[in-house]
Amino acid sequence: MLSILRAVWTVFLHLFKRKVTVLYPEERPRIPPRWRGRIILSRDPDGQERCVACHLCAVACPVGCIALQAAEDEYGRRYPEFFRINFSRCIFCGFCEEACPTYAIQLTNDFEMSEYHRHNLVYEKQDLLISGTGKYPGYNFYKVAGLSIKGKDKGENENELPPVDVKGLMP
């Protein structure tokens, strides 16, 4: 009997406790920097698309929400012809970001993606591509890869020696 009254009093005192509710639109929750939110495609420091259309993100995706088509420009640089993420399927696991060899696909800390129509959650390449470099400002895949593309021949990378002439006899 006494314990019941004590319980009632304890509950009553909770009237004056701090509320745990975050009043969301007015009060913003703290989003940690590594939050896995809306997915973006980033660009090189010189403004080119980072994505090389290797399909690793699409393979890594456990729900299969990434679709893309590879293409190549006349200088041998690969890029996705289309790149489509269905966010109504995406589970924001971040596996695509881990799989990406060029830091192209990245998860950001934006989570406000509500839509009234489901098909509006299918993002195309122009919706995904941002103008900046995202989390890795200095990284430029083609500047460290051995491939020759427009404006850069083999051996012209940073920290790279000219190619060895394998048929020559000189050391």
Place this chain on the structure above:
Amino acid sequence: MGKTVPETIRHLIIVFGVLAVMMSIAAGLIWVERRLLGFWQDRYGPNRVGPFGILQPLADMIKVFAKEDWVPPFADRPVFILAPAIIVVTVLLAFAVVPFAPSISVADLNVGLLYFLALSSLGVYSVALGGWASDNKYALIGALRASAQMISYEVFMGLSLMGVVMLAGSFNLRAIVEAQRRLWFVVPQFFGFVIFLIAGVAETHRLPFDLPEAESELVAGFHSEYSGMKFGLFFVGEYLGITLISALIATFFFGGWLGPLLPPAVWFFIKTFFFIGVFILLRATLPRPRYDQLIRLGWKVMLPLALANLVVTGGIILAAG
């Protein structure tokens, strides 16, 4: 009739005023309860619709009216439709004898207390018939539980009030309030108050004693098959019941409209709302007992306690002459 026209108009105003006030209080309690429960659980509760969320009942009402008014094909149609109305009608009829202020009450019955007990017993037909007509095993179990609970708790609810009747020497609610001018009956009739409070919680089947509904065991108990406005009527009936029991606790044990400075009706509503708050606080705190525990508490603890209270009160009155 022999009444003058202004007097008749005054009576009509009181009747419809009481009806309107009670219905709006019952609707407002939807918001009050959810808000208070929120506060007691370290949340805010509904605070989006209108200032402080005060228009939440309006939103709920639009929703409940817009719902399909559906009767299950296997239900006993006339009884199914009638059942939710019974609880609202009986509780509203019981408000007729409640004296809100010296001059504001619908009927000044000299057996007001018995009238209230009779109508609150009739209220159980709503639950029992609703559960029966639903033709659903959970609804039936809920209805049977409600009947057994009402029979058990009705007994000492009446007995707990007899002490008040002996002290006041009247069944008239107005006379009972007048008799408390010197001392509120909660002091000499403390056990009577506690028993009446517990019986009142059981009578309105509110949370510690909500076994007829028991959503964690019986889906929703007697109103499992109800939806739309018929469900809404059960809901309104429940809130009206809380208001009625709170108003009667204030009348029988806390001096009704009596109080200094403020107008009588204001005192009455302050006291009533205090006990509505107590009802909600009990809901926020206490878990539901098992069914046999509920019945055992009723017959083995509460009934003897009520009888002992009656005997002691009677003895003291007799000794005092």
